[in-house]
Amino acid sequence: MPEVMFAGPDGRLEGRYHHSKQSNAPLALVLHPHPLHGGTMNNRITxxxxxxxxxxxxxxxxxxxxxxxxxxxxxxxxxxxxxxxAGALDWMQMVNPNSSGLWIAGYSFGAFVGMQLLMRRPEISGWISVAPPAGYFDFGFLAPCPCGGLMVAGDNDELAAEPAIRKLVEKLNTQKNVTVDYRVFAGADHIFANHADSVSEALEDHVTKKMAAKSAALALAAD
Structure with a gap:
């Protein structure tokens, strides 16, 4: 888990980066919660x-x-x-010119930033949004949303209320070729205090299924 420092648009940025042993491994960028409310890359869910x-x-x-x-x-x-x-994605793509895919994941404020980036980078092939603050930020920019993804909510979240997230999911699911995998954890609040493992399991399940479907489609196209 080596530390990296890379050039951002307003100075150097600090990160932690794991490089896969596979030369064409897919890439993932994970974004942390709100900087003014204690959010850092070491946040537990991040x-x-x-x-x-x-x-x-x-x-x-x-x-x-x-x-x-x-x-x-x-x-x-x-x-x-x-x-x-965007600068972090640029750095990762420079280091991994042969990557086979690109995913963006964010938690809370990071989910908002991640979905904004999704609209700007057509090469993003999948996304994870945990507790997106749909009642606080306007997610109307997702029109049309370029691809489906995983959205996670807690039904006891006081900051990213589940009804607002559900409304966003329903709106996205009306769009052509977009299916949102929506998972709600009973009893989870905004920090997912006892649900970090559940978030990990949901991510791994969703990504594994999407990658398998992609491989199957490529194999079918090759026949």
Missing amino acids: YAMYRSFEKLGFSVMRFNFRGVGRSQGKYDGGIGEIADA
Whole structure:
């Protein structure tokens, strides 16, 4: 889990990066919660998702947004943080020119940034959004959403209320060629205190199924 420092749009950014032994391994970028509310790349759910992607054979990075930890710059209301995430993707793609896919995962504020990045980077093939703050941020920009993904909510979440997330999921599922895998954990609050393992299991199950479906489609096309 080597430490990396890479150039961001507003100074150097601090990350942790796992490089897969497979030369064409897919990539995953994991984004942490709100910088002004204690969010860092070492957040428990962020770390759990990072380890899940590592377990699945991905080359994966988590990093600190500007102004967090040893990352330079200061909080920019989400706009600069989207640029930070794009810079992290650029670095990963430079290191992995033969990667076979690209996933974006985010928790809370990181989920909002991740979905914004999804709309800007057509090469992203899958996404994970844990507790997206759908009642706080406007997710109307997902029109149309380029692909389906996994959305996770807790039914006892006081900050990212489940009804608002469900409404977003229902809206996305009306779009052509988009299917959202929606999973709600009973009793989970915003920090998923007793549900980190459940988040990891959901991610691994969803990604494994999507990757298997992709492989099957490629094999069918080759016949």
